Amino acid sequence: MAQRALKLASWTSMALAASGFYLYSNKYLDLNDFGAVRVGRAVATTAVISYDYLTSLRSVPYGSEEYLQLRSKVLVLAVKQLFPEFEFMWLVDEAKKNLPLELDFLNEGRNAEKVAQMLKHFDFLKVPQIYWELSTKRVLLMEFVDGGQVNDRDYMERNKIDVNEISRHLGKMYSEMIFVNGFVHCDPHPGNVLVRKCPGTGKVEIVLLDHGLYQVLTEEFRLDYCHLWQSLIWTDMKSVKKYSQRLGAGDLYPLFTCMLTARSWDSVNRGIGQTPVTATEDSEIRNNAANYLPQISHLLNLVPRQMLLIFKTNDLLRGIEAALGTRASATSFLNMSRCCIKALAAHKKKNTRSFFRRTQISFSEAFNLWQINLHELVLRVKGLRLASWVLALLCWLLPAPH
Numbered sequence: 001m002a003q004r005a006l007k008l009a010s011w012t013s014m015a016l017a018a019s020g021f022y023l024y025s026n027k028y029l030d031l032n033d034f035g036a037v038r039v040g041r042a043v044a045t046t047a048v049i050s051y052d053y054l055t056s057l058r059s060v061p062y063g064s065e066e067y068l069q070l071r072s073k074v075l076v077l078a079v080k081q082l083f084p085e086f087e088f089m090w091l092v093d094e095a096k097k098n099l100p101l102e103l104d105f106l107n108e109g110r111n112a113e114k115v116a117q118m119l120k121h122f123d124f125l126k127v128p129q130i131y132w133e134l135s136t137k138r139v140l141l142m143e144f145v146d147g148g149q150v151n152d153r154d155y156m157e158r159n160k161i162d163v164n165e166i167s168r169h170l171g172k173m174y175s176e177m178i179f180v181n182g183f184v185h186c187d188p189h190p191g192n193v194l195v196r197k198c199p200g201t202g203k204v205e206i207v208l209l210d211h212g213l214y215q216v217l218t219e220e221f222r223l224d225y226c227h228l229w230q231s232l233i234w235t236d237m238k239s240v241k242k243y244s245q246r247l248g249a250g251d252l253y254p255l256f257t258c259m260l261t262a263r264s265w266d267s268v269n270r271g272i273g274q275t276p277v278t279a280t281e282d283s284e285i286r287n288n289a290a291n292y293l294p295q296i297s298h299l300l301n302l303v304p305r306q307m308l309l310i311f312k313t314n315d316l317l318r319g320i321e322a323a324l325g326t327r328a329s330a331t332s333f334l335n336m337s338r339c340c341i342k343a344l345a346a347h348k349k350k351n352t353r354s355f356f357r358r359t360q361i362s363f364s365e366a367f368n369l370w371q372i373n374l375h376e377l378v379l380r381v382k383g384l385r386l387a388s389w390v391l392a393l394l395c396w397l398l399p400a401p402h
Contacts, residue, residue: 109140111185111211118181124169126198126205145207147194151323159197161204166195167326169206171335174317178310179226179339180346182217186309188316190323215309221247223347225310226340232261233337235271248303255295256303258285259311262318273333273375334376341368 109130116127129143148155150170156163170193177184187210194207217225224246231239241253249256254265263272264281289296300308321332345365349358 106140108210108212109135109142111214112142115177115183115185115208115211115214118183119173119176122169122173122176124203124205125173126196126207127211128207128209145194145196145209147196147205147207149190150193150195150206151190151320152195153324156195161195161197163324164326165204166206167321167324167332168335169204170317170320171332173206173208174313175332175336175339178217178313179222179229179336179343182219182222184215184217184309184313185211185213186215186313187213188313188320190320193320213309215306217306219347221304221306223344226343228260229336230340230344232257232268233271233273233333233340235269235274237269240268247307249299250302252295252299252302255292255299259296259299260314262314273337334372337372338369341365341372 109132112127112130116125119125126145128145131141131143134141148159150166153163155161156166170188174184174188185208188208192208192210194209196205196207197203198205224243227239228243228247231237231243240257244253244256247256254268257268258265261268261272262285263277264284267281300311342365345361348361352358352361
């Protein structure tokens with residue numbers, strides 16, 4: 001039955017191709033409609049290729065490695081014939097050569113759907129849809145989504161996209177993944193994070209691509225990491241030392257916190273939420289990094305693998321902020337703190353059955369979030385006041401012509 005259907009498809013494809021040439025030769029179509037000929041020819045070629053491969057499957061055991069490879073080639077060749085502009089990404093990473101490819105591709109699709117569901121309350125996040133009905137264990141077919149790279153300021157200016165809004169959205173999204181859910185997309189380089197205005201609504205979106213590398217954080221690690229960032233934001237140095245050491249830093253905890261925050265030890269002690277990043281501090285960190293290479297190497301050997309991927313993710317995000325010119329903002333730290341408060345409160349509620357205790361935790365959570373909102377308001381007022389002073393000074397220095 002399957003073979004008869006395949007032969008019918010082949011003859012139908014040939015008919016489509018022939019009709020395409022016929023229409024073109026008899027000038028029923030404009031030259032601009034030459035795509036019909038192209039599609040007809042491609043369908044015919046695809047049918048022949050498909051027939052050759054599927055007939056060769058007779059001698060191959062069903063479900064075997066060779067069977068899966070041949071079946072995948074059918075789909076790939078068919079798509080390449082119909083859509084030669086498609087790009088195919090193959091797994092060539094040495095570390096992945098010994099893994100079954102179907103596990104990697106299926107996991108990538110599941111990761112994409114899981115993170116989309118997990119962050120569905122963020123209406124600015126777009127994750128490409130997975131077309132499971134067109135995918136196999138060897139080929140994952142995803143929706144094509146266009147956009148500019150997240151570090152492309154020129155693209156954002158041309159499309160009237162606010163870089164500060166993008167930076168805030170990115171911070172919220174990753175803080176939620178790390179602190180609240182413990183399921184983290186660990187490859188946010190600019191090629192995997194696009195920005196665009198949604199064609200239908202004109203709303204600004206962040207598009208997250210390439211869902212092959214995710215880190216699942218253990219609950220113990222996630223909670224220690226939450227406590228550490230809370231301690232850093234509120235400048236509780238005793239707790240900074242405690243939770244840095246719980247995360248594997250040992251006596252190198254000052255270096256650990258500097259690497260984690262990309263700030264100097266002096267700024268960490270004064271409060272990373274209080275002192276904005278300056279060009280001088282960035283330059284000082286870069287110049288001193290080479291002097292601490294042996295200690296950095298030793299530290300990276302001490303911390304767990306989860307921490308290494310968090311380091312990588314943080315560095316990529318900071319690179320994006322630097323490219324957008326938004327690193328000096330305290331907003332990212334405030335968003336982190338909000339997520340830490342929510343995550344720690346949820347953990348405490350989960351581990352108590354007392355209604356009174358749960359109510360107490362909820363009030364404490366609300367109060368802490370209110371404190372952060374108040375702090376953010378104060379920072380904005382200070383920023384507005386500074387802007388008004390600068391404007392007044394400019395008006396005084398450059399009086400309007402009479």
